[in-house]
Amino acid sequence: MTLPRFFTRTLALIFISAGWAAPLIAQVPNAEYAQRRAQLLTHGSDGLILLKARSSEKEMEQPGWIQNASFYYFTGLGDQPAAILVLDGPANETHLFVPPAPLSFGVPVENLSQTPGAESAAKWGLSTVRAWEEFSDFVQTRIQDGVTKFYIEKPRRKEPTGTPPGMTAVTGRYFLWEQSLNKSFPEADIESITPAIAEMRWVKSRAESDILAKIAEMTTSALVAGIKAVEPGKTQREVEAAVLAGCLFAGAEGPSFWPLTMAGPNAHLATAVRSFYDYENLNRTMLDGELVRMDIGCAADNYGGDVGRTVPVSGSFSEEQSLAWNLLITGYKAGLAAMRSGASVEDVSEASRAAIRAISQNTKNAAQRAIAEAMLDETSGVYWHIHGVGIEPGEAPGSLLSSGVVLAYEPMFSWKTDAYYLEDMILITDDGAVVLSAGLPYSSAEISALMAN
Template sequence: MRTLRLLLLLCLVPALAGAVDEAEFARRRRALMEQIPDGIVLLRSSSAMTWEASSFRQDPAFYYFTGLANAHQAILAIDGGAKETWLFAGPAPESTLFVPDLRGLESIFVAPGAESEHALGLEHVVPWDELTGVVGSRRTQDGKVALYVDSGGFASALSLGGNTPKGVPPVEPSWAVWRKVVHDLWPDAEIKDATPILDSVRAVKSPAEIALLKNAADVTLPAFWSAVAAIRTGRRQRAVEAAVVSACVEAGAEGPSFWPWIRSGPSAGPASLFEALADYHNLDRAMMGGELVRVDLGCELRLYKADYGRTIPVSGRFDEGQREVLELLVGAYRAGVAQMRPGANQAGVFRATAACVIERRGRLKTPLAREAAATVDERTAFFLHGIGLDLIEASPPVFRAGNVICYEPRLTARDQSFFVEDTFLITASGAERISPELPYTAEGLEKEIARRRRK
């Protein structure tokens, strides 16, 4: 059934572009206005084109409220007090290497005026040189109006620290530069962090978004099994990453949701898991027999992301200790998933996962499993995150029906790291896994690995 669903999806991929309609974008803007009666949210479009990227990537918050996937040189102002939205649109460059030909929601440069206002369902689409005048006028009318700007969300947590010396204005990331620009333009205004409010509005997914997330998860399945089939003793992680990217594209996706995490042996451990993001070689290494590989990946479809994975033995088989650790992890994982329901939170999920590990600690037989269990106590925090237009969105403080979350606990012993991850939709009565069915047990994984490698 899942295979049939995937084949049907691949036939329908070109028709999915209109899955989120103008009325939904308007509902999103109204929901944000209700959260900011005292101010204006100012969001910038992305404007960076690079040789290295597979394609242009729009700022997720800007896209969420406009539907403009390609717009450059644009600033969105959502005014909670006046209950209206302004799009300040920059002109196309007079001299450019390309002549923009895309129209409508695909436009690179949005034309100011009534035609764009009607097409986008916005009250105002004006030249962006009017930004300071419009905001200044609103502040003259209401001297207490606050200005809300984004603070980067989870991406800001990946910063390695200040990017300039003390006293020197930021030059990156873009959200920090934009915050500085807004402060300099209106130095006496109250500048507030929009991120918690944006997270709240975006946390509950609409039926259209849920369908897109399910579709993204489905087209990821061939990429997952391509990775599993490519893992071999002596092969480099980079070769497996390439197989994932190719499979995403062949399945009809735009590409990967994020560069695939194919992390083997010690590179999958907590000390180096994120270090790869700062390394030119992505901590590439040859995979060795006896090691485990974290296969953590997703494909992107219509800007929505997928993210799930499993732990795969390089040799195709787990040893006795590895089997017991994996069994321990899966049992604890399922205990955590069982706590997912409206009104619950991630702390409850973590407590249930940890409690299962602790309860089984005295019955473990292998040194490896006992060592892995010893790293967990009642306060252990695992990793759970939202997903949507951003790969990693904030974990909802309290789960609500319509939240879509990924849970990815990990156990580590010596140089071996064990991981499992699926994507779940919080429903009225619990949680529904929306990522495809994959084996959890050592036996199930080994059987499927052998079958895939015989092809």
């Protein structure tokens, strides 16, 4: 197969400038996974917690197989398909039910599943590792013992069922798992344990934050590669190629999500979301005078990054674009300064709004005042978004910041025909915040200088 010239040229340039870095080695010890399971058991002490591994093989277009996040968080088994983790609250036991070899192109894929028995159980700190043919009988026995409460993970957002109302669902992995349990064990009372899992995953261990710090470096490198690929006449796809190559040559396994490099009208959020249902990913040629929303992440060690900036296609912001961007940066940095253990998510957003409010009240520049006032509008102003970053590049946030949290601060704002956005990966400490994606430009002048270099 012959690759497009722009892609091979981008690969060559990044290979020469960055070289090839070896992938990371997983750093989370088995004991930590056992501690997580023990902590989760305190939230389901009266029932069975049932967490499912990913059942299907990877899609052909995926760079690698991706485990279900919470199953990985509580087991460390990144390549174990279809298994079921059972945390038995009343018995204070943990069991893993593993399937036979899965098929790929009709061929059995051997040596993926853990071998049932005491040796595997001891290796992973579990009470037992069993063949999954034993799962139904095990659950029925526990129901006969009076354990009828089941806890499962449910999605952050409502999943589509893929069928009209009244029909059995054909898609939605959380929904299908719950549907199967309801049909197989009608006596069970099924509840969500998602809030407890989300709160645990919100705060990272030292091992996790070390992994994420390295991923932030990779993602920063890939973003710089993407920014330097932006110029009038190029397509969004060409910039995507630079980002993907940047992740790989920085040592990542690939992107944590397909890069969003949305130019001009595509950069507005209401339009950008259409890319998830568009074969061409809203690809278009970038034009002089437009801005590009660059939202990207690299993946390694089963964790993912999420970083971004808005950059001018021409390499220079217009005067009005510069006013809007630098105002957003002022608010953003005020939010960063407010981040510390014990602060609330709302404290951070309010610090950002207060900085913009002060400018709107004191500036003598009419254009700057108009933009600031628009940023403060309760319905159409800046959306000061915060989410967690971890095994998934976008995880549910907690309400309070605490030492060990790794988050992304992601303000978004539209002004006239332009859309503005930026994002860093940030580690919360007792004393404040550490930007893990350090070294990226903030001001319009810094961005233009990077693009000119």
